[in-house]
Amino acid sequence: MKKTRMAAGTVAGLMAIGLLAGCGGNNNNGGSASPSESASASQASPSASPSASPSEAAKQVNLRLYTYGTEETYNWKQTLGAYEESHPGITVELVQLSEKGDTQEASKKLDLAAASSEAMDILMFSDPSGYAQRVSLGMAEPLDDYIAKDGYQVETDYKVDTHLNGKVYALPGKFNPWYVILNKDHLDEAGLPVPTDWTWDDYASYAKQLTKGEGASKRYGTYFHGPQGGGWMEYLKLMVENQPTNSDLLKADGSSNLDDPNFKKTLELRVKMEKEDKSSVPYSDIISQKLAYRTQFFNQSASMLTIGSWMNTELGGTEKVPLTFNVAVAPFPKNNASDPIGYTPVTTDYVAVAASSKHKQEAYDFVRWYTTEGQIVQGKNIPSWNQVKSEQVASIIDTILSGTLNPEKVDKQSLVDTLVNSKASQIIPPASYQSEVYKAVNEEYEKLILGNQDIDTTIKNAQERAQKIIDSNK
Incomplete structure (x- = not known):
């Protein structure tokens, strides 16, 4: 493809992002997926779109979809095939970026x-920062x-x-x-019953009651995997990030949110559970022994684990980390x-x-379909679309758990x-200096x-x- 020059400032900005991307890691998706298969689409069952129909023009329109999602984890052949079958005249070309x-x-x-x-029509970003x-x-x-x-x-x-800044530039697909x-x-x-609606005080009480034994064989009530080196900061925002707004250590305007009383309460919770109740795995052990959250939970060294639902695919146990309990x-x-x-x-x-894109309406029509009924067709993740019924979520969960060794040991209803x-x-656009703030706060927490x-x-x-x-940075 013939390359043309863009404005120097834009190119510099893109290159800067490329460098920043190296800091992101895959902490929030549970690791890299397996290599994908061919990106060519196969035909599947049609599914109607809840949005306006594609352009009425009879001409063929080819949409180029740029994605990091692999065939194994996104089921592209079936998904794109279903869209093309239900939208005559539209083809979706998968541009596999990794x-x-x-x-x-x-x-x-x-x-x-x-x-x-390059000709682009549909873009997928993996995180709020990107x-x-x-x-x-x-x-x-x-x-x-x-x-x-x-x-x-x-x-x-x-x-x-x-x-973002009062406008919508993307629709959400999967929901983790x-x-x-x-x-x-x-x-x-x-x-203890399985909690269905509880507070952090309840969580601390459960952890204390679940803690058992002493010394090397001690079983802790819970395991918190962070913070570590400015990463896994979710564990320093436990009582901040469950709020509808201002759910981060920085506000939307880039100012500090560290005066939020819930930040102090999070620190108090972590200290109480580790130092007083002795119900959470010591931070010093996490760092010095480089503990892994999967083995801490599946080896039954900890009874509870607060983590992202990328774990859905592992809840029933895997060859690498088998499940021997419910x-x-x-x-x-x-x-x-x-x-x-x-x-x-x-x-x-x-x-x-x-x-x-030269086909914005057609691209939007695909984005709307993909983030709604297309998620059901894909059948690989829980959709962000609110119209998805519980029984549809249950069906997707059945499919996900069927890929594990012991799906029968998972309380599916509690998961659904x-x-x-x-x-x-609400999304808070990350400031350019966010990682610096995270690292500084992490260091103070360690002290x-x-x-x-x-x-x-x-x-x-x-x-x-x-x-x-x-x-x-002003």
């Missing part, structure tokens, strides 16, 4: 393709007019609100909320009993129309109920949890260091 589903590799290739002015950064570079088309024409609202039609997985055998032993699932805990249930950290696919009732907080400073000093130091970083 054969192993590596989102870092895919992001770099996407930026290079944009800088080379979505926000590429919107700021003008890569995604605003969808508000299309959405208004179709007569729905993103914030009510989907579990993930994708607004965080939840709590529990050793049901340990619950039964302690006479598992149940509970929602992400609330702060107060009166709080609305369901708010939790969520990962999704942000599916956008390329600003450079948790997923159906989960919802995401706290290792006994070198108290909570008030930790908050004071974290606030001061964060503010210096913010000020230096």
Whole structure:
């Protein structure tokens, strides 16, 4: 393909993102997927779209879909085949950016393709940061007019609100909320029911009751896998990230959110559970022994694990990490009993129309179909679309669990109920210095949890260091 030059500033911005992508990792998707098969689409059963029909023009339209999703994890042949069969005149060409589903590799290739002015129609972003950064570079088309024409609202039609600066540039595909997985055998032993609506105080109480033994053979009530080196920061925002708004350590305008009382309460919770109740695996062990969350839970060293629902594909056990006990699932805990249930950290696919597309209406029609009924056709993930019924989620879960060794050991109803009732907080566009703030806060937390400073000093130091970083980036 002939390459043309773009504005120097845009190219520089894209290259900068490429460098930043190396910091992201795959922490929120449970690791890389297997290599994909051929990207050619096969025919499948038709499915009607809830959006407006494609362009009435009789001409053939080829849409180019740029994605990191592999055939194994996204079932593209069946999905794209179903769309093409139900939308005559439209073909969807899959542009596979990473054969192993590596989102870092895919992001770099996407930026290079944009800088080379390749023909693009549909783009997929794997995280809020990648979505926000590429919107700021003008890569995604605003969808508000299309959405208004179709007569729905993103914030009510989907579990993930994708607004950025008052506009919508993408619709959400899969829905991977965080939840709590529990050793049901340990619950039964302690006479504890599977939680369906609980608070962090309840969580701490469960952890204390589930803790058993001493020394090297001690079984802890829970395991928190972070923070670590500025990553896995979900574990330092436990009582912040379950809020509808301001759910991060920085606010939407880039200012500090460390004065949020729920940040202090999170620190108090972590200290209480580790130091007083001795019900959570010590932070020093996590770091020094490089503990893995899968083995901590599946080896029954910890009875509860707060983690993302990418674990759905492993809940029934795998060859690498077999399951020898019964598992149940509970929602992400609330702060107060009166709080609305369901708010939790969520990962999704942000599916956008390329600003450079010559077929924007047709591209939008695909995006709307794919993020709604197309998710059912795909059958690989839980959809963000609110119109999906519980029985449809149950069917998808059956398919997912059937790929594990012991699906019968998973309390499927608790899993379905948790997923159906989960919802995401409002997106906060990441600041360019967010990783610096995360690292500074992580370092202050380490001083706290290792006994070198108290909570008030930790908050004071974290606030001061964060503010210096913010000020230096103004």
